[in-house]
Amino acid sequence: MRVLNYIQGKFVEPSSENWMENTSPSTGEIIGSLPLSGDVDVGSAVDAARNALPGWSALEPSERADWLDRIADCLESKHEEIAYLESLDTGKPIALSRSVDANRSVSNFRFFSGMIREQEDEMFEMSDATNIVSLRAVGVGALITPWNLPLYLLSWKVAPAIGMGNTVVCKPSELTPLTADLLMRVVDEVGLPPGVVNLIHGNGIAGSSLTSNPEVDLVSFTGGTSTGAKVASAASPQFKKVSLELGGKNASIVFSDCDLEKTVEGVTRAAFLNQGQVCLCGSRILIEDSIYEKFLSLFIESVESMKIGNPMLEETQLGALISKDHLKKVESYVSLALEEGGEIVTGGIPCLPKDLAGGNWMAPTVVTGLAADSRCSTEEIFGPFVTVHRFNSESEAVGIANNTRYGLAGSVWTSDLDRGRRVAENIQTGMVWVNTWLHRDLRVPFGGVKDSGVGREGGRWSLGFFSEPLNVCLKHN
Numbered sequence: 404m405r406v407l408n409y410i411q412g413k414f415v416e417p418s419s420e421n422w423m424e425n426t427s428p429s430t431g432e433i434i435g436s437l438p439l440s441g442d443v444d445v446g447s448a449v450d451a452a453r454n455a456l457p458g459w460s461a462l463e464p465s466e467r468a469d470w471l472d473r474i475a476d477c478l479e480s481k482h483e484e485i486a487y488l489e490s491l492d493t494g495k496p497i498a499l500s501r502s503v504d505a506n507r508s509v510s511n512f513r514f515f516s517g518m519i520r521e522q523e524d525e526m527f528e529m530s531d532a533t534n535i536v537s538l539r540a541v542g543v544g545a546l547i548t549p550w551n552l553p554l555y556l557l558s559w560k561v562a563p564a565i566g567m568g569n570t571v572v573c574k575p576s577e578l579t580p581l582t583a584d585l586l587m588r589v590v591d592e593v594g595l596p597p598g599v600v601n602l603i604h605g606n607g608i609a610g611s612s613l614t615s616n617p618e619v620d621l622v623s624f625t626g627g628t629s630t631g632a633k634v635a636s637a638a639s640p641q642f643k644k645v646s647l648e649l650g651g652k653n654a655s656i657v658f659s660d661c662d663l664e665k666t667v668e669g670v671t672r673a674a675f676l677n678q679g680q681v682c683l684c685g686s687r688i689l690i691e692d693s694i695y696e697k698f699l700s701l702f703i704e705s706v707e708s709m710k711i712g713n714p715m716l717e718e719t720q721l722g723a724l725i726s727k728d729h730l731k732k733v734e735s736y737v738s739l740a741l742e743e744g745g746e747i748v749t750g751g752i753p754c755l756p757k758d759l760a761g762g763n764w765m766a767p768t769v770v771t772g773l774a775a776d777s778r779c780s781t782e783e784i785f786g787p788f789v790t791v792h793r794f795n796s797e798s799e800a801v802g803i804a805n806n807t808r809y810g811l812a813g814s815v816w817t818s819d820l821d822r823g824r825r826v827a828e829n830i831q832t833g834m835v836w837v838n839t840w841l842h843r844d845l846r847v848p849f850g851g852v853k854d855s856g857v858g859r860e861g862g863r864w865s866l867g868f869f870s871e872p873l874n875v876c877l878k879h880n
């Protein structure tokens with residue numbers, strides 16, 4: 404499959420005629436190619452977005468919401484194709500692609516359509532004047548996304564951005580171009596006005612060209628923390644609006660009064676969903692001393708029962724890692740864990756059929772005995788690798804949870820909801836679940852603190868980020 408850039412309503416080749424290969428994570432085979440775009444392609448896409456801006460931002464919000472609904476309907480009709488392409492491109496299990504990636508891509512457009520229809524100006528009365536505050540488009544948006552939840556995250560940005568009247572240039576990860584291309588086919592099929600949504604394929608060269616382009620007014624970036632720093636330093640001198648959703652090293656805190664069965668299930672899912680390649684994954688498991696041995700053995704049993712293999716099989720629970728480089732990085736932490744004095748309780752190379760031999764495979768790995776401040780326990784690994792720690796008190800658990808430069812998410816498992824809330828409120832993070840994980844209400848803010856990012860998206864926070872408030876003060880006669 405060869406994908407093309409989408410600029411001004413047309414699928415076009417890169418101006419340089421440079422291409423990259425797209426490789427299947429589960430087999431290692433080359434499955435297609437994508438443009439390796441540069442400044443010229445980015446410039447054309449930004450010009451297209453700039454030209455489309457006056458007409459698009461002048462539409463009534465309800466008219467733009469109608470367009471979001473058309474995109475949602477068309478995406479929904481391609482539900483199975485989305486799931487197939489996402490599993491092919493990322494190596495994730497097809498059941499996950501169907502239930503999470505495909506479903507959320509549709510619901511992102513539906514949800515923001517509803518919010519944009521409900522959006523109203525705010526009035527602030529004074530004794531002698533009336534203030535009217537309305538939300539206006541910011542301008543041209545750059546939307547840059549990672550490979551772990553490709554269409555899920557791209558649609559999470561495109562829907563509110565264009566819904567609020569902006570026009571956009573998307574830059575999906577070079578490792579997963581297929582569903583971004585599908586979204587452009589959908590945009591084309593529904594007949595969205597040319598230039599409202601444009602897309603550039605390529606690597607960080609295209610990404611940095613986009614963030615430093617002076618005609619780009621805002622940047623919404625989701626990806627790694629070190630890339631986020633580069634994005635911020637390119638965008639800030641030009642005073643662009645920037646939202647950064649970055650890495651995480653989240654704790655799952657298990658108290659002795661938890662519901663054991665539900666907690667084992669929840670903590671396993673939090674640790675290894677999408678092979679541990681979700682920014683919200685609970686990669687540090689903190690267990691209260693009195694149930695440590697019991698919980699650990701139930702957890703290991705649950706981890707070892709997970710079915711790893713061909714992503715296209717319905718029963719598969721764990722697929723492949725995204726790339727050879729990423730696999731090497733995650734594996735390097737296994738050696739590091741041993742150097743740091745840890746014990747690998749389960750993990751290794753899974754036994755798989757021959758046709759998967761060229762893929763990027765690693766069994767879910769659990770490490771005990773590491774200090775809470777070891778590198779393995781504090782750095783983002785972003786793979787099927789978790790460390791397990793003991794604690795004796797709430798304050799000790801909170802201390803371990805906070806002992807990292809990241810602050811994205813976390814979960815607390817206890818039958819005492821007062822304690823659950825108290826502990827959650829003491830973790831330095833953007834989101835904490837109590838007795839659940841990744842239970843998402845699209846109305847709530849999403850994002851992190853410390854090195855996990857700047858700003859929030861989600862619900863009205865997305866509408867706020869993708870708009871500028873204008874205050875008009877009318878003095879009474």
Ligand code: NAD
Binds near residue numbers: 552577608612649650
């Ligand atoms: P990455 O930072 O390598 O790449 C993300 C995107 O940025 C890609 O499209 C890439 O091509 C582009 N890019 C690379 N260099 C750039 C530059 N200099 N300027 C602009 N763009 C550039 O991240 P990744 O490896 O694709 O994704 C994994 C990371 O994403 C993990 O750290 C994970 O925690 C994070 N993530 C965070 C969230 C969140 O919401 N906080 C969600 C998903 C993933």
